[in-house]
Amino acid sequence: MTRWSAVIVQELLCTVRERLPQLLLAVFVGMIAASAFIGSSARSSVTGVYQEALRQGLTTVANPFDSFSPLYYARNTVIYIVLIGALLAIVIGVRSTLRDRQARTADLILSRDVNLSFYLGSKLAGLALFVLLVLAVSAMINIGCISIVAGHVLSVGDSARIAALYALAGLFMLPFVALGMITGIRSSSATSALLTPIVIWSVVIFILPLLGTAAHPVSLLNPVSAPPASGNGFFAATSSLVDPLSLGEQFKHVAALMLADPQATGTMAGSIMALAVFAVAVCTAVAMTGRKRMRRMLHD
Amino acid sequence: MTATAISTTALTKRYGATQALNELSLSVPAGEIFGLLGHNGAGKTTIVTILTTLMEPSSGTAAISGHDIATAANQVRRTIGYLPENVQFYDNLTLVENLLFFAHLSGVHAPTGRIREVLGFLDFTGHDNQRMGTFSKGMRQRAGIAQAILHQPSVLFLDEPTSGLDPQGVAKLREIIISLNTQLGMTIFMNTHLLAEVTKTCTSIGILSAGTLIYQASMAATLESFPGQESLEDIYLHIEAGQRS
Numbered sequence: 001m002t003r004w005s006a007v008i009v010q011e012l013l014c015t016v017r018e019r020l021p022q023l024l025l026a027v028f029v030g031m032i033a034a035s036a037f038i039g040s041s042a043r044s045s046v047t048g049v050y051q052e053a054l055r056q057g058l059t060t061v062a063n064p065f066d067s068f069s070p071l072y073y074a075r076n077t078v079i080y081i082v083l084i085g086a087l088l089a090i091v092i093g094v095r096s097t098l099r100d101r102q103a104r105t106a107d108l109i110l111s112r113d114v115n116l117s118f119y120l121g122s123k124l125a126g127l128a129l130f131v132l133l134v135l136a137v138s139a140m141i142n143i144g145c146i147s148i149v150a151g152h153v154l155s156v157g158d159s160a161r162i163a164a165l166y167a168l169a170g171l172f173m174l175p176f177v178a179l180g181m182i183t184g185i186r187s188s189s190a191t192s193a194l195l196t197p198i199v200i201w202s203v204v205i206f207i208l209p210l211l212g213t214a215a216h217p218v219s220l221l222n223p224v225s226a227p228p229a230s231g232n233g234f235f236a237a238t239s240s241l242v243d244p245l246s247l248g249e250q251f252k253h254v255a256a257l258m259l260a261d262p263q264a265t266g267t268m269a270g271s272i273m274a275l276a277v278f279a280v281a282v283c284t285a286v287a288m289t290g291r292k293r294m295r296r297m298l299h300d
Numbered sequence: 301m302t303a304t305a306i307s308t309t310a311l312t313k314r315y316g317a318t319q320a321l322n323e324l325s326l327s328v329p330a331g332e333i334f335g336l337l338g339h340n341g342a343g344k345t346t347i348v349t350i351l352t353t354l355m356e357p358s359s360g361t362a363a364i365s366g367h368d369i370a371t372a373a374n375q376v377r378r379t380i381g382y383l384p385e386n387v388q389f390y391d392n393l394t395l396v397e398n399l400l401f402f403a404h405l406s407g408v409h410a411p412t413g414r415i416r417e418v419l420g421f422l423d424f425t426g427h428d429n430q431r432m433g434t435f436s437k438g439m440r441q442r443a444g445i446a447q448a449i450l451h452q453p454s455v456l457f458l459d460e461p462t463s464g465l466d467p468q469g470v471a472k473l474r475e476i477i478i479s480l481n482t483q484l485g486m487t488i489f490m491n492t493h494l495l496a497e498v499t500k501t502c503t504s505i506g507i508l509s510a511g512t513l514i515y516q517a518s519m520a521a522t523l524e525s526f527p528g529q530e531s532l533e534d535i536y537l538h539i540e541a542g543q544r545s
Contacts, residue, residue: 006404010393017392103388108447111352112405113377295354 003114004122011126014099015092024088025134031080032138036145039073070150071259074162077142078255081169082205082248089131089173090197093180096123098193098298101184106294116294117287120181124286127177132170139166165258171275172251176201178282185293189300205248211238244274251275303365305330305455305487306351311360313346313511320346322511323360328504330365330454333481333488335498337536338508344491345385347508348459351489352382364455381448381486385460387440391433395419395443398432399450406451418446421483422476438469445476449486456480458490462497470494474501495533499523505532507539514543 001009015021043065053059065072097120100106109119143162147154154162179197187193243249250271256264306328313321320343328334338344349355351362353373361368367375389398396415403411419425424442427435432443441461448456461477462470474497480486481503492498498505498519505522507515517525522535529535 001404003404003407006401010390010397010401013397014390014392099390103390104384104386105389107352107354107384108382108387108402109405110354111377111380111382112402113374113407114405291354 004118004125007119007122008126008129011096011123012130015096015127015130018095021088021092021095024084024091028080028084028088028134029138029141031084032077033141033145035076035080036073036142036149038076040149043068043072069158069260070146070154071158071161073146073149074142074165074259075261077138077165078252078259081172081255082251085169085173086176086201086205087198088134089176090180090201091194092127092130093177093182094184094193094197095180096127096177097181097184097294098190100294101296101298102190110291110294116289116291120286120289124178124181124283127181128170128174131173131177135166135169135173139163142166161258161260165255168251168254168258168272168275171272171279172247175247175275175279175282178279178286181286182282182289185289185296188296189298191300204245208242208246209249211242244270245278247275247278303330304328304363305332306334306362306364306489308347308351308362309360311347311350311362312358313343313350313355314358320511321350321357321360324508324511324513326506326513326516328487328489330487331481331485332504333477333502334490335502335505336489336491336508337493337495337498337505338491339540342508343511344508345459346511348382348457348489348491352380352457353377378451379454381451381453381456383441383444383448383456383458383461385463387444389432389435389440389443392431394429394431395435396428398443399446402447403450408451411450414450415446418450421479422446436469437464438466438472441465441469441473442476445473445480449480449484452484453486455487455489458488460491460493462492462494470497477501495531495536499532507536509540509543515539 047063047065050059050063050065100109110116139162143154143159146162176197179200180193183193183196187196253264253266254268254271254275257266257268304327306326308324308326310323310325311321312319312323324343324347326347336344336347346355350357351364351369353369353376356370361370363369364376365379367379369376390401393401399415399418400411403415408414419428422442422445424439424446427439432440435443445458445461448458458477462473465473477488477490478501481488490502502519504518505516506513515522522532526535526538529538
């Protein structure tokens, strides 16, 4: 085993054995598993109303759900990734670096002939692997549950679209892991290490989209991305500034296109670029951490 | 002529307006068990932190086995082992998982065999697969020594190694420190408050007061030079009082 792989294995073992990540992981995977059944339940309710309206002669149009793709049942997973997945990413990132400061193992590591950028990069790689494993399992669960609800095995094309959604989820979650690592290193207390990235997450998920689109706050919990800003006025000016930083909306936009949502329009390239730039920027910031930072005492 | 394991020249460290180390010059020959004594805040941990390359001095130089801590830091890191005060380890990992991690970081070849060898040397067997969160303070200190010597360093730094240990734990650790020195030939530099332990363990001592080295001699010479004093504690208090007056 090389140094690099030893750090990755250590990171995986520590993360898998910690309580808070275990709890969030259970909630995340549980909600992914439930999402198809929640979608199915919603479809049944609407179909029931449609059948009643049809029976009373109030409508003659075809049931709109009949033409929906099975991918409809994956829509809710998008919002679980934005909410629970990002929080899971933050928690494992914060715990990763905070662990070394709390256990004072930072001194054991830094007194060895170990390059700090290499060490932190390896930790990040370990956490990225953990996230990818979680997402791979989640994707299989999601495909399985949708197949059960749809009553047939999902086609290769639809399965590939769901796999692509989870690959995108990895790109969305990775910067939050790195953000958690940074605050785990830089914060003066364990509490602020956890709260700071959560505040940043709430800004990029909830605050910035409101500044750019005037969307109703509750609509941000909808898996479909917020409507574009009007062509003029305050929101036209702010949207060009804050849209690229509204990572939740960027993720939802690409996810909607991947899931062939009929309401989704536009292309994926710009949004994927925004997510990638954020990921590269935060991961670079992790690698540039100085040795003094790692040794700072915690005040709680 | 005995080689010098640790040397410092006019080593100074300032934290803002506070002078933690004041032009400290020190030389520890190879093969010694050197005990650095001093009151709280004297600068003992600061000097260990600098010598283990964890912190840079404000001025002055230091070298470990001839490697300068500023210009050959990685060489120094390969030469030393370090046990900080109150190290906790990764509680969710077992003893062997923790040691494997540190062995790989130190570039130890055949780490599993080396860990078995070290744990055998420390008489610390039967806990391989126990998670370290369940370890007592004494067990953690022995694990701490194990991680510090995995890569066979020639100089070992121990910061308050007996802090918080019960009498049995202190005696066991003393036995280990002496074995590391006599059987493996390691030079040991330790900070401690337990002067009785220093008398039983160290071959030479230094006394630090307000960042200044006010005394350095072999243990035998120290005990001979102060015939009116009954113990090292009395000698230490006598030297400190002389410095203040």
